[in-house]
Amino acid sequence: MNDQTPTLRSKAKALLSLHSWSGIVLGMLLYAVIFTGTVAVVADEIGEWSNSNYPQHLMLTSDIDATVKRLSAQTPKEYLDEISTYENDRQQLVYFFHTHKQNPSGDMDEYGVQYALNAQGKIVTQKTGFGSDLYAQDDTYALSRFLVSIHTELHIPSPWGLILTGILGMAMLIASVSGFMMHRHLFIDMFSIRKQRDGQPLKRDSHTVAGTWSIPFAILLAFTGSFFSFSTAFGIPAMGVVAFGGDQEALMYALVGEQQNKSEAPMASADLNLMLQDAVQRQSAVPSFLSISHLGTESASVLAFFMPNEGKVGYEQLVYDGTNGDFVEYKPIVGSVPSLGSSILSLIYPIHFGTFAGLFSKIIWISLGVAACYVTITGLQLYAHRNQKNDSSWQWFSRMCIWGFLGLPLCSLASAVGFFVSGSMATNQSIWTPLSFVISAVLISMLSVFIKNTLRLKNLLLAGNGLVCLLLPVLRYTTSGIGWLQALHHQMLAMMFVEMTLLFCSGWCFYALYKSMQFEGQTNNQTVTTFATQETAK
Amino acid sequence: MGKFPLFVLKSQRFWLSGPATLLVSLLIMLAMAVWFPPGAGKVNNIMLPLVLLPLIWAILFFYTYLTTNMRKAQWLLVGLFAVNSAILTVKFLG
Numbered sequence: 001m002n003d004q005t006p007t008l009r010s011k012a013k014a015l016l017s018l019h020s021w022s023g024i025v026l027g028m029l030l031y032a033v034i035f036t037g038t039v040a041v042v043a044d045e046i047g048e049w050s051n052s053n054y055p056q057h058l059m060l061t062s063d064i065d066a067t068v069k070r071l072s073a074q075t076p077k078e079y080l081d082e083i084s085t086y087e088n089d090r091q092q093l094v095y096f097f098h099t100h101k102q103n104p105s106g107d108m109d110e111y112g113v114q115y116a117l118n119a120q121g122k123i124v125t126q127k128t129g130f131g132s133d134l135y136a137q138d139d140t141y142a143l144s145r146f147l148v149s150i151h152t153e154l155h156i157p158s159p160w161g162l163i164l165t166g167i168l169g170m171a172m173l174i175a176s177v178s179g180f181m182m183h184r185h186l187f188i189d190m191f192s193i194r195k196q197r198d199g200q201p202l203k204r205d206s207h208t209v210a211g212t213w214s215i216p217f218a219i220l221l222a223f224t225g226s227f228f229s230f231s232t233a234f235g236i237p238a239m240g241v242v243a244f245g246g247d248q249e250a251l252m253y254a255l256v257g258e259q260q261n262k263s264e265a266p267m268a269s270a271d272l273n274l275m276l277q278d279a280v281q282r283q284s285a286v287p288s289f290l291s292i293s294h295l296g297t298e299s300a301s302v303l304a305f306f307m308p309n310e311g312k313v314g315y316e317q318l319v320y321d322g323t324n325g326d327f328v329e330y331k332p333i334v335g336s337v338p339s340l341g342s343s344i345l346s347l348i349y350p351i352h353f354g355t356f357a358g359l360f361s362k363i364i365w366i367s368l369g370v371a372a373c374y375v376t377i378t379g380l381q382l383y384a385h386r387n388q389k390n391d392s393s394w395q396w397f398s399r400m401c402i403w404g405f406l407g408l409p410l411c412s413l414a415s416a417v418g419f420f421v422s423g424s425m426a427t428n429q430s431i432w433t434p435l436s437f438v439i440s441a442v443l444i445s446m447l448s449v450f451i452k453n454t455l456r457l458k459n460l461l462l463a464g465n466g467l468v469c470l471l472l473p474v475l476r477y478t479t480s481g482i483g484w485l486q487a488l489h490h491q492m493l494a495m496m497f498v499e500m501t502l503l504f505c506s507g508w509c510f511y512a513l514y515k516s517m518q519f520e521g522q523t524n525n526q527t528v529t530t531f532a533t534q535e536t537a538k
Numbered sequence: 539m540g541k542f543p544l545f546v547l548k549s550q551r552f553w554l555s556g557p558a559t560l561l562v563s564l565l566i567m568l569a570m571a572v573w574f575p576p577g578a579g580k581v582n583n584i585m586l587p588l589v590l591l592p593l594i595w596a597i598l599f600f601y602t603y604l605t606t607n608m609r610k611a612q613w614l615l616v617g618l619f620a621v622n623s624a625i626l627t628v629k630f631l632g
Binding site for chain 1: 567568569571572577578579580581582583584585586587588589591592593595596599600603604626629
């Protein structure tokens with residue numbers, strides 16, 4: 001960025017420089033966020049797979065009204081403000097009776113008693129605490145929560161992790177927009193792999209082709225990802241300071257769309273089961289969760305939340321009057337009435353998470369995520385190769401690329417191994433899942449330092465990834481006892497999808513290993529032949 | 539690709555496209571909460587500036603990075619800074 005001779009500088013050259021530096025400086029972290037983001041697209045499926053769960057639709061088969069009444073009678077009155085109900089991935093219905101108050105970090109949080117009930121309505125666990133703490137300690141979601149948390153915060157304390165991922169989103173925006181602006185022949189570049197090329201020129205072509213195809217996707221994800229990170233880290237509180245004079249509670253009520261002071265006059269509530277049945281009929285689906293507010297008062301209301309349904313893009317929230325059971329409205333995502341802000345937000349969520357057409361759109365999002373990972377990898381590899389050609393001391397950069405690109409997937413797979421092993425030993429899965437990641441990261445880092453031959457290091461990590469991908473379905477089966485026939489019988493689509501993906505990844509790793517060993521063999525043969533020719537000439 | 543990174547810190551363009559652009563974008567976002575119509579749902583003035591922040595930043599960033607007229611870019615950022623600071627000052631002190 002030299003401002004001395006701006007007029008002489010070609011804009012294309014400046015864009016290339018910007019494109020390269022934005023990728024190089026934050027490339028490895030960007031890869032971490034893109035890779036874990038690709039995994040996070042199927043976080044719900046991973047949650048179901050890791051618990052060998054098949055949704056039993058307990059909300060439909062249980063008597064929610066009677067259960068809420070029974071649990072309300074044994075719960076302290078101060079926690080009856082709101083009740084959240086959902087089916088977890090262990091075939092239990094969770095009821096969280098809570099009020100709202102500040103947690104030790106100073107944030108508004110839910111506080112109360114959480115019950116988990118099995119299909120027969122028997123209480124399995126009962127815990128009291130802040131909603132954020134209860135969720136963070138819930139072993140059911142230990143694996144999916146851990147993988148999502150790397151993507152959103154890189155496991156850096158709040159708000160710094162969110163700020164960093166927001167900056168990474170901006171770096172991705174720079175790299176993709178400059179990549180787009182650099183192309184003079186965008187449509188030709190989409191198909192410009194030259195057959196006669198190999199080695200680095202082929203890699204450069206592949207980088208351009210994969211990058212060109214994933215540009216719109218990368219721009220969309222970078223834009224929406226920056227929004228999520230910055231608005232959560234400081235945007236919403238900062239806007240609250242300006243718009244509501246710092247009254248965070250007023251801000252939350254404006255966003256949630258509720259009146260601040262509701263009547264607490266006692267009044268009998270309508271049957272929850274009837275409201276639930278009506279919501280299911282209207283949406284032809286089972287709600288993800290129910291939120292029951294101010295039950296037993298004249299301001300009682302029930303909200304049923306649905307994931308995007310067939311033919312619809314956004315989430316749906318149905319609100320019922322809790323006193324008479326009448327359907328009130330389709331509530332917007334933010335605010336009390338439909339607005340531009342709410343419409344945009346309801347589009348941003350499915351665009352970022354790829355949830356708008358179920359598993360089909362998720363598969364497309366994963367494919368584009370893999371393409372974006374490939375672009376980051378090849379971009380950094382091209383940079384490493386260019387520098388290594390002129391200066392062998394740059395070999396550390398190639399080593400770092402192998403460590404990051406193959407090490408991160410292996411660490412993520414190791415965290416899943418930790419989840420299953422700790423689960424089978426009845427120890428704390430919420431601790432052992434991240435700990436397994438850290439242990440494997442240390443081991444991989446040591447290997448990356450001690451193994452001098454980078455090709456051997458690459459082969460070892462490829463073999464490790466392939467083996468653990470094969471091992472995980474076996475581990476899951478031995479810990480749960482649920483096999484593929486049973487999974488097919490119960491239509492456990494999420495579980496089958498994750499296992500097929502693991503097997504595919506394993507196959508790809510072993511194929512890449514085979515090609516790499518073939519290349520190593522050819523290189524050795526060439527070296528021997530050259531040496532023999534030289535000896536003969538002598 | 540130029541040599542990175544130390545001499546970049548001496549570059550006026552670096553400071554203009556980097557910290558100055560970020561600061562001005564944040565100020566625009568905050569000031570929008572004051573002047574942007576809240577709409578019937580009373581949330582547009584909160585949600586839209588948040589959504590638009592990456593877009594505003596990207597436009598300012600690419601403009602300041604690619605422009606050949608640095609003086610014009612400087613004055614644009616100074617102008618945006620002054621206008622949005624004034625809006626926020628009036629909101630809090632007025």
